[in-house]
Amino acid sequence: MSGAGGLAWRALHALVRALLCLQRALLACLRGRAAAAAATSCALLAPAARALGFREARAAWRRRGPAHGGAARGRQRWRADGRALRKLPVHVGLVVTEEEPSYADMASLVVWCMAVGISYVSVYDHNGIFKRNNSRLMDEILKQQQELLGLDVSKYTVKFANQDKTGQVLNCQSTLKVLSPEDGKADIVKAAQNFCQLVAQQQRTHSDLDVNMLDNLLSSTNGFPDPDLVLKFGPVDSTLGFLPWHIRLTEIISLPSHLNISYEDFFSALHHYAACEQRWGK
Incomplete structure (x- = not known):
């Protein structure tokens, strides 16, 4: 009995050891599969994560232009771009025909105009949203000036020439007017009435x-030269009442949208203007 009992005990002990080895093997296998699954997941998700990060970085670059992450490099590039053009417009009109204008994107366009050396900028939308919210646009331009131009912000100042902003000068060289449809045909009618009164008064x-x-x-454009260039944003094939008297000799370039507009798109339009031959009606 004792011999049989010892044999049974040794068999049971061997069985327990075998079960323990099997358990360790199973755990190792499960850990290996988990690690492989995690590696596979990382491999599958990494391109998507990189693409997402790239899209976010690209969106920020498109709105802010080349100065993002290096204002000094951006300023140098903008100045060089302005000097490289065969001709630079003195007055640029930014006409938005879209229903929901973006203050941030319009501010970027204004600051880019200032940075390349354009002296006069007109902002227009057919609903008069920018003009009614002039202060909001001004705040966004100041913010963009600081972000994009950095320490040189005092060299790129903008004067708001609207009647309701008389005297507000933001330390700068470029002059901005924010216009609405009332500054177009209605202003011509008013000018005609004033002239008739002068004739009546001899x-x-x-x-x-x-x-x-x-x-x-x-x-509406007192002290402003006629626009050399109008950048029209949106799908509507019309300037929707923007200064009809002043743009008879203006070069008009259409862009799909001002939303998320990139500096490359903006400069491409300037390059197109510089390359065009204006015959002045001849």
Whole structure:
């Protein structure tokens, strides 16, 4: 009995050891499969994560231009780009025909105009949203100036020339007007009425009316030259009332949208303008 009992005990002990070895093997296998699954998941998800990060970085770059992550490099590039153009417009009109204008994207466009050396900028949307919210646009431009131009912000100042912003000068060289449809046809009607009053008061005669006289009577663009270039944003094939008197000789370039507009798109439009031959109606 004792011999049989010892044999049974040794068999049971061997069985327990075998079960323990099997358990360890199973655990190792499960850990290996888990690690492989994790590695596979990482391998599958890594490209998506990289793509997501790239898209986010690209979106930020598209809105802020080349200065993102290096304002000094951006300023140098903008100045070089402006000097490299065969001709640079003195006055650029930014016309938005889309229903929901973006203050951030419009501010970027204004700051880019300033940075490349454009002296006059007009902002227009057919609903008058920018003009009604002039202060909000001004705040966004100041923010973009600081982000994109950095320490050189004092060299790129902008004067708001609207009637409701008289005297507000933001330390700068470029001049901005924010316009609405009332500054177009309605301003021409008002100028005609003022001229008729001058004739009725015998201060003028009908023969005095010419292009220069009408320009002087138009209050919405007083002190501004006619736009050399209009950048029209949106699917509508019309400037929707933007300064109809002043753009008779203006080069008009259409872009799909001002939303998430990139500096590359903006400069491409300037390059197109610089390369075009204007015949002035000849």
